[in-house]
Amino acid sequence: MKGFWDWLLGPEMPPHGHCYLWNPELVYLHVISDVVITVSYFTIPFALVYLVRKRDDLKFNSLFYMFALFIFACGATHLMNIYNVWHGAYWLSGGVKLITALASLGTAVLIWPIIPKALAIPSNSQLMALNQQLQSEVDERLRKQQEVERLSNDLSELVEQRTRELAEARLMRTLVEKTNSSLERSNEVLGQYARVTAYDMREPLRSVRVYAQTLSDKLGDSLDEEGRQCIKMILGANKRVENMVDGLRNYSECDKEGEVVDLDLDTLLQDVLNELGDEVRKTGVQIDHQPLGHTHGVREHYRQLMLQLIGNGIKFSAGHETPKVEIGPLPSSGAGVGFYVRDNGVGIAKQYHARILGLFERLNSDPELAGTGVGLAICKRIVDESGGRLDVVSDEGKGAEFRVTMPSP
Template identity: 35%
Template sequence: MSQSFLPHGYCYLWQPGLLWLHLISDSVITLSYYSIPIGLVWFVQKRRDVPFNWMFWLFAIFIAGCGTTHLMEIWTLWHPTYWLSGGIKVVTAVSSIGTAIALVPLLPKAVALPTPTQLERANRELRAANNELESFGYSVSHDLRAPLRAIDGFSHALLEDHSESLDAEARRLLTTVRANTQRMSRLIDDLLAFSRLGRKELAMAPVDLTSLAQTVVEDLQKGSGEHRARVSVAPLPPARGDRALLHLVLTNLIGNAFKFARRRAEPRIEVGAQTEDGETVYYVRDNGVGFDMRYADKLFGVFQRL
């Protein structure tokens, strides 16, 4: 069908200067148009968190189509395949209309996105609030520790100096008071440690989780005197993370397992790993009381108990 048409070069009377002018111009435009989609695709792959990233794909398709139309301008200088050239223009036209239609409702949303100045101001306010919260936390912890130390100290003095004049029930009550003041002190320490987690720089490094889990188990057994539980730590795949934070995670998970499985006649705790969807999943299992799965979304919430 193209045999009935003449190449575009005939329109330029095959003048070398005119041919080279269009050839070079369309070549540069084609290369430029093709480089822009490559950049957009690279950007979207690197920044998947960018809002409306699907719009970048539409722009990439539309701009690549524009580049192809200029490539066909070069081709038709010598080959009269104008139907193919027109078909490519139709595809480019459809993609351009789709891009334009999709762009219109996005413009108000894009305008509403915070500017770098607004983000910087919000970050400054957040840092100031965090500093105030940290100062408040230290102040409150200091104010709480003073009466706790007094209660614990006087209770200890009574047990040490007046134990013989106290009956068994009084000694039991004083021991309970001391245990609860010490527990409150540990809770204050835990709250302060928790408040610092968000500001702590991550020290990423390879971590031997098998050795770390075994150390945590031994420390918990020594601290609690709990040796009835049968604890199994399977060989765990190495991980990369912050060793101190991973130690804290394992201490909480395994500590909870000790706490809620100890009422069983034969408490069992298992630390292991398995592969799910190509990823390594570490777990801590126990035969404790468990919890209702309806509230699983609250499992890792602050101050939540299931």
């Protein structure tokens, strides 16, 4: 038996102190360090075991026990290091290291499968955030419940209010329908009155023109300059009144619904230019036009738009050294199809752009240029009734451009 203990404790083997040359400072350095490590390593396992026993909810208890065993074994190896400073018990020290190695290996094998599971456990901050989210949802549910209760309490009042609103809306709709019907009848009566008035006025105006022309023909040579000038003024005034009567009749009829047909705008433009042929030749205006293409619409509406705008351009560019009127298509867009009429005439100051589109609005007092004040109003009424746009781009002395945009067919 004594031989076993001698073999285990190794009294015949040289202790580690020989390696330190029994230098006191070096010996105590290693011994004190190993003592502190040993005490620490022996304390930690008890703390881990105490924690596991107090917290039954902790997961991976086996891992805690393996760490406790591994750390305790590490402490035992340092304890053997202290003993081996004075005794050469290397077999015993090797046995302790073997136990430590097995404990270390077991801990290493056990820890790797547990790591993914441990990482999947929510952190404290995540749990707090989740708890806060749950609390917010609870508060939101309570708020919604209170809102539902409030809405439920107010439902009866809302139903009654809505019932009153519907009744008022039906009454208002009835009033609007009656008003619209009355306005339609009034517009129809006014239109008929304008047409009848225009028709009745044409005969007396024609008679005045014929008598004045006859008087000029019969007394032309015997009339002095003042007399001839008076007859000229009578004929001019008569012509303006006739034009105004025609314009009033056209204005009263421009809102009539016509048949929507496929329109060749280039053919229609040529027809309009033929109608204006005398004015074109008289003024010497240059007409430039680009292809306008096809569209769907009421032919008379487009004819009136072209006739009034081109006629307007011819009239107000006539005083220019090289009078010119251009007609072309507007860039296609989702807003509709359109064309422009541009002249190099006297132009329109910006503050009058909206006013010039009103009925009987005339800005120029020159008898040679003053129109009836109806043409642009006709254009404005046509585009408004059709849901389109009439825009003015002009400045005084720089010509004018009128842009017509009609809804896409």
